[in-house]
Amino acid sequence: MSDFILYEQDGPVVTLTLNAPAKRNAIGSRDECEEVVAACRRIERDDSVRCVIVTGADPAFCAGGDLKSMRDRSGMMSGQGPASMRENYRRGIQMIPLALYDLNLPTIAAINGPAIGAGLDLALMCDMRIASDKALFAESFIRVGIVPGDGGAWLLPRVVGMSVACEMSFTGDPLTPEQGLKVGLVSQVVPHAELLPAARALAARVAKNPPQMLRMTKRLLREGQHTRLDTLLEMSAAFQAIAHETADHKEAVDAMLNKRAPNFTGE
Numbered sequence: 001m002s003d004f005i006l007y008e009q010d011g012p013v014v015t016l017t018l019n020a021p022a023k024r025n026a027i028g029s030r031d032e033c034e035e036v037v038a039a040c041r042r043i044e045r046d047d048s049v050r051c052v053i054v055t056g057a058d059p060a061f062c063a064g065g066d067l068k069s070m071r072d073r074s075g076m077m078s079g080q081g082p083a084s085m086r087e088n089y090r091r092g093i094q095m096i097p098l099a100l101y102d103l104n105l106p107t108i109a110a111i112n113g114p115a116i117g118a119g120l121d122l123a124l125m126c127d128m129r130i131a132s133d134k135a136l137f138a139e140s141f142i143r144v145g146i147v148p149g150d151g152g153a154w155l156l157p158r159v160v161g162m163s164v165a166c167e168m169s170f171t172g173d174p175l176t177p178e179q180g181l182k183v184g185l186v187s188q189v190v191p192h193a194e195l196l197p198a199a200r201a202l203a204a205r206v207a208k209n210p211p212q213m214l215r216m217t218k219r220l221l222r223e224g225q226h227t228r229l230d231t232l233l234e235m236s237a238a239f240q241a242i243a244h245e246t247a248d249h250k251e252a253v254d255a256m257l258n259k260r261a262p263n264f265t266g267e
Contacts, residue, residue, distance in 0.1 A: 028066025
């Protein structure tokens with residue numbers, strides 16, 4: 001392993017930092033993809049985690065794919081022929097959206113710098129996005145003669161709408177932080193020095209809530225993007241039946257009625 005991902009936990013909040021600043025945190029090898037996936041699996045197994053922040057080591061959030069690997073046909077780009085390249089994607093970069101987007105906990109992308117190509121898609125895999133005033137966003141696959149290979153064509157329209165997604169994808173033109181805020185790509189733009197404090201403050205607001213209800217709410221929001229209303233209502237009724245029987249639900253009601261701060265245990 002290359003220590004591409006730094007895994008830090010502070011109470012119920014885990015921060016994952018892409019840690020290859022010399023190459024602007026570009027993702028160029030299967031090992032790097034596997035580190036991201038392994039971090040997500042570690043989080044899934046840890047009931048103490050209630051929220052996750054994903055960020056990059058300055059100066060970039062993630063520059064996307066490694067252009068040198070593309071040029072040299074090395075790392076994830078190695079092998080001969082279309083069949084080999086298809087498997088490189090399936091066993092490499094495409095493992096990340098399957099792990100991160102489907103993570104059963106609320107996630108926040110703290111976008112500290114340029115998020116380009118696969119780097120933008122990485123941010124889109126998160127539930128919430130906060131940007132530094134040094135951020136930049138580009139769905140730039142077209143600029144290097146390829147197509148979105150890691151789920152961007154599915155993720156981007158769901159965040160910014162089809163028209164903006166098409167404009168970004170067909171031109172490859174970047175958006176500034178202010179433009180990203182305007183189209184709903186991010187919910188906040190803050191001064192660079194305030195980015196992680198802002199992300200941690202949002203994570204704290206999330207993490208103070210009952211952990212099992214956070215997980216079930218996340219699942220309902222995810223399923224609601226592609227299922228029928230009647231199916232989602234059935235799932236909601238089942239989840240609600242579970243929620244009503246938890247100690248955390250009873251604690252929440254008692255705390256609200258008695259005007260005190262609740263203490264949630266995940267029970």
